[in-house]
Amino acid sequence: MTAYDIISLIIGVLLLVIAFLAINSKKLIRSVIYLSALSMLAVVSFVLLKAPDVAITEAVIGSGLVTALFVFTLLAIKRRETR
Amino acid sequence: MKNIFGLLISLLLGVFIILALDSSVSFPEFGSAVISDRVSDNYLDEDNIEDVGSANIVTAIVVGYRGFDTLGEVTVLFVSALGVALVLGSSKKQARMDLKFKPNFMLRIGSKVLFGIILMTSIYIIFHGHLTPGGGFPGGAIIASAILLMYLADDKFRSNVKGFKILEGVAGSLFVVIGLLGLVVASYFLQNFLPVGTVGNLLSAGIIPIIYVLIGLKVGSEISGIVDNFLTEEESL
Numbered sequence: 601m602t603a604y605d606i607i608s609l610i611i612g613v614l615l616l617v618i619a620f621l622a623i624n625s626k627k628l629i630r631s632v633i634y635l636s637a638l639s640m641l642a643v644v645s646f647v648l649l650k651a652p653d654v655a656i657t658e659a660v661i662g663s664g665l666v667t668a669l670f671v672f673t674l675l676a677i678k679r680r681e682t683r
Numbered sequence: 684m685k686n687i688f689g690l691l692i693s694l695l696l697g698v699f700i701i702l703a704l705d706s707s708v709s710f711p712e713f714g715s716a717v718i719s720d721r722v723s724d725n726y727l728d729e730d731n732i733e734d735v736g737s738a739n740i741v742t743a744i745v746v747g748y749r750g751f752d753t754l755g756e757v758t759v760l761f762v763s764a765l766g767v768a769l770v771l772g773s774s775k776k777q778a779r780m781d782l783k784f785k786p787n788f789m790l791r792i793g794s795k796v797l798f799g800i801i802l803m804t805s806i807y808i809i810f811h812g813h814l815t816p817g818g819g820f821p822g823g824a825i826i827a828s829a830i831l832l833m834y835l836a837d838d839k840f841r842s843n844v845k846g847f848k849i850l851e852g853v854a855g856s857l858f859v860v861i862g863l864l865g866l867v868v869a870s871y872f873l874q875n876f877l878p879v880g881t882v883g884n885l886l887s888a889g890i891i892p893i894i895y896v897l898i899g900l901k902v903g904s905e906i907s908g909i910v911d912n913f914l915t916e917e918e919s920l
Binding site: 669 | 739780781808816817818820821824825827828831835906909910913914
């Protein structure tokens, strides 16, 4: 087993664990944060698979824009519920 | 009971997927695929580099060989932005949504410094799309994330939405016009009719950098419009 295999294995297992946490967490905001972490790990795995183009796109859209939009939507919903 | 049932179903599905993919001949083991008998080998051929002129082979395929698909992709993004605008926007005057948090002075000033750096990165990624990884789509998304940062750091900030809409329309139309020019000057839609130049130079690869700049502007303005739609609401409450 080379270092590449070991790193890929660790990243893969972490991806599964974080995906499970994102589905199963009780608070929605935690789900969103886990989703962002999932995208970040996916970026690492894309780089390991030698796909830097996909990695850049995933880093910007997956962990940046989509997370921010989810957080803003949650804030807007919370504001409307308190009114 | 429900949890156990769900676990059972997901385990069963996992076993089925592994069995189906394991015995299939179309999925060779990781790293041992023979690409000499695939269609992609034609694109990866070293002689073709001189024809396309793009050092980044992904860009060569996305904009060079499959430019028409990219036009469709841009259209899909346009339709989704249109849908968001239809649901969340309205014809009345829009104002920033009050989210009950007030950014302080340091955040406001610091984000303005970061805004310039992020914008520079996006321009670099767009202009070097045919040389290094990246290109129009990620670059445009980085422009939009810079705009999002400004929205986050200042609760009164609003970008020039009307200007973005004009920019988006002009960039999209110019993409189609360049494609039609390829039809007129050369023989088919979106053909590379400009001289290719030296592979690896900034000014090379014919129409590929031009198209990528247009795509970057279009994607950036579209996603900025979506961000604005998410963070505004009708003024009178």
